[in-house]
Amino acid sequence: YRFNAYIVVFVCFCMKDTAAEVAGYADVAKRIIDLAVFGAAQNRSYRRLADFTDAIGSRVSGSQSLEMAIKYMHNAMSQDGLDVHLEPVKIPHWVRGKESAEMIMPRSKNLAMLGLGSSVGTPPEGIKAEVLVVQSFDELKLRASEAAGKIVVFNQPFVSYGETVAYRAFGASEAAKVGAVATLIRSITPFSVNSPHTGWQDYQAGVNRIPTACITVEDAELMWRLAQRGQKIVVRLTMEAKTLPDADSFNTVAEIKGWEHPEQVVLLSGHLDSWDVGQGAMDDGGGAMISWEVLSLIKDLGLRPRRTLRTVLWTAEEQGGVGAQQYFNLHKVNLNNFDLVMESDLGTFTPVALQFTGSDAARKVMEEVVKLLAPINTTKLESHGEGTDISPWLEAGVPGASLHVEDSRYFWFHHSEGDTMTVQDPAEMNLCSALWAVVAYVVADLQDMLPR
C-alpha cells in the first residue's frame, strides 16, 4: 500500500517534470512555425513538390520514372546539405500496357477503365462476354450459378475506403471461384466525374487468375440499371497487363545526426512511388516533401537535436508497403533505438490532428508536445495512428504518429488522373510542415526517449 503510494508520487513527479521540459520548447517551436508558415521557408514544400512532380510525373513501382524520382530526390536533398543514402530494395514490376473496355450490347459505349495492379492480361483479341452485375459479395454468392463464363461487374456502394476497398482487392478471386472470366470493379470513391481509380489487387492462392480492372461509378451504375431492366449486356475487355521480374529500387534516406545519441532515431516518412496515373502529388508526394522539409527547417534554424532525425522516402508502398517492410526487416535489430516513427500518407491538406499509437505514458508526453502547436491551432492528439508503411514498427511496440488532415476530398482524387498539383495548396502544406517539424524535433531532443 505504501509502496504503491510511492510509485504514484514518483510518476506524478516525472510527468510534471516532462510537462515542464516540453513547455521549455515553446520558443523553439514558435521559431519553427514562424519559419515554415510566415518566414523564408513559406511555400517551399509546395514548390519542391511542384518542381518534382512536374518534372517526373507519376512513378509506379518498377518504372523508369520511379528510378528518376529516386535520383532526383537523392540529388535534391544532397544539394540541400543533408546526409543522403540509398538502401536497395527489390520491388514488383507490373506493367499496364494498352487496355480498353467497351460495352457492345445493348449499345456501343466506351468504358473508361484502369487495369488493377497485379492483374493478368487478356488474350490479344480481348475477352468478350456477357455481364453479371452484382452489388455485393453476398449477392455474388446468391447468384453464383449465373456467373460461369461471365464478366462480373461489381457495383458496390461506397461506404468507406477501408471497408469498400475489399471489392478492389478481392473481387477478382471471389468472382473466379464461381467461374467468372473477368471482373470490372466500380472505382472505390465517393465522387466521380467519370473517373476510374486504380490500385493494387490480390489474387488468392489456388484460385484461377482472371483479368480485373476498375470502371467508373457512372458506368457501373449504368450497367446495373440496364441489368435491372432485364437487358442483356455484353462487354469486351482487352488488357496487355503483365508482371515482369522484380526490379531494383531503393528507399531514400536523409538525416541530421543527433549530437548526443546519434544511434537513436525519430523517423519521418512518406512514399516516393505513386500509381501510374496523375502526378502522385497527393499520394504521396506531399507526405514525402513535408518529411524532407522538416530536415530543411531544422537545418535552416541551426538546430541539432540530441537524437537523429531521419527522413525515409519509401519505395513501392502501393504494392503493399514493400520498401517499408524491407527497411523494417533490415533495421528491426535496432528496434530499441527507434524513438518514434512518423508517416504522412493521407494527404497534406489542412492538418486536423496528430494520430498517435503508443503506451499511456508515451501518450502523456505527446499530449504535452502537441500543445506547442497552439500558434497554428493544431493541438489535437488522436488515439490511433496507422499507416501501411509504419505498421510493422507499431506492431513491434515502437511509438508511431501519423498526420491527420482534412481529407473529405482525398478519395475523390486517390489513384486517379486527378491526383495532381491542382489539389495541393501551399498554405496547407506550410501548416503540415510546421506540425511535422515541431513534433519530430521536440521528441528527438527530449532528455529521454518516449516510454514504451
Add this chain to the structure above:
Amino acid sequence: YRFNAYIVVFVCFCMKDTAAEVAGYADVAKRIIDLAVFGAAQNRSYRRLADFTDAIGSRVSGSQSLEMAIKYMHNAMSQDGLDVHLEPVKIPHWVRGKESAEMIMPRSKNLAMLGLGSSVGTPPEGIKAEVLVVQSFDELKLRASEAAGKIVVFNQPFVSYGETVAYRAFGASEAAKVGAVATLIRSITPFSVNSPHTGWQDYQAGVNRIPTACITVEDAELMWRLAQRGQKIVVRLTMEAKTLPDADSFNTVAEIKGWEHPEQVVLLSGHLDSWDVGQGAMDDGGGAMISWEVLSLIKDLGLRPRRTLRTVLWTAEEQGGVGAQQYFNLHKVNLNNFDLVMESDLGTFTPVALQFTGSDAARKVMEEVVKLLAPINTTKLESHGEGTDISPWLEAGVPGASLHVEDSRYFWFHHSEGDTMTVQDPAEMNLCSALWAVVAYVVADLQDMLPR
C-alpha cells in the same frame, strides 16, 4: 390627376381580382404537387430520363443518336396519349473523329482533351509546335510577338461560366490573329478530376481557322507552371474534326389543346440534343423530361386548361439554339398568342426559384402564381430569366420563365463525360416537375393571358 387616380383604382381592382383568381387554384395546385411528389407519378420523370439516356446515350447535333432520340421521344410521348408532331430543322453536323494531344517536351505526357464544336481538324500527322501559355486575352495581346507558329494554351482562371466561356468561344480566332497554329483552352469549370469539358466555339469571319480543343484544368496549370520556370514546352495535337453538310432534324412538339383558346399557348421546353460525351442527362435530358412530365401530370388528373399547353423539345441547342431559332422564325407570326414561354436548361436539381422576364403587370400575376408552390417551399420569383432557346421570344416581348435550381455543381459535369444519370436525383426531379406543372397549368387556365 383624377384620371390617374381612376387608373390606380382600376389597376388595384384588377390585381385584387387576379390574386383571388389565382388563389382559387390552391386545390388543383395541391393535387398536381401531390401526384408529382408523393403519388403515382413519383420518380416518373427520373425513370423516363434513365430509360431514355441509358438507351440512347449522348446525342450530338447531326448524329444518328439524335435521330434515334427524336424517334424515341415521338414514340414515348405518343404512347403517353399526347398529341405529338415533328417540325423539320436543318442543323449543323460537326464530327469529332479521332483526336489526341500529347506533351512531348519537357517530358512525354498524354493530355486529356476534347475538340471544340465547329473546330477544323489538323493534318493527319498532327500539328507539333512549341507552346505559349497565357492567362488572359490581355496577356495574349501583350505577348503577341511570341505567338507566331505556336500552339497557344489559355490557362484562364474560372470566374463564372458566363464570363469565362469567352475563352472557349473566341480563343481560337484571337490566337489566330497573332499567328498561332492551334489553341488548347483550359476547360470552363470550377472543378476537375482531370476532366475535359467540350462546347461550341465561334470562328471570327475573315480570320484564319485553326484547330482548337479543350484540355483539363490540371494540364493547363501544369504547362503554365512549366512555362513560369522557363521550360520549353512542345505539344502535338491531332484532330480529325470536320464539318459535314447540314443534317435533317426536328423539334419534337407535344401538346394538350386548350378547351377555350386552343390557339393561345403556354410553351414548356428543354433541348433533346446534347454534347457527344456523357449521357446528356443533366444538359438537358432533365429539362426535356420535366417538360414532358407536365403534360402527363395534367392528363393524369383529367385536367384541361383554357389555353394549349405545348411542350417543345428543341434540337441543336448546343450549336447556338438552332432548333429554337427556327421555331421562332416559323411561329413568330402568332407572337400575340404566346402567353408564356418556359425553358429548363440549367439542371433539374432542387428548385430554388422561378426566374421570370416580363412586364411589371405580368410579374404581379406571377408573384401570385408562385405562392401556390408553398407546399414544396419554392415560392420565390426572381427577376430575370434567360435561356439560349427562349431568348428570341423574350426579346420580342413575350413573357418568359426559366427554372432556377441549386446549381453549385452544374458546371463540374457540364459538357463532360460526367454528365450522366449519376448526378440526377429522383426526389429533386419530382420537385422540378411539380413546380413546372403548377406554373404552366395555372397560367394556361387563367381568364386572361399575361399582360405584356
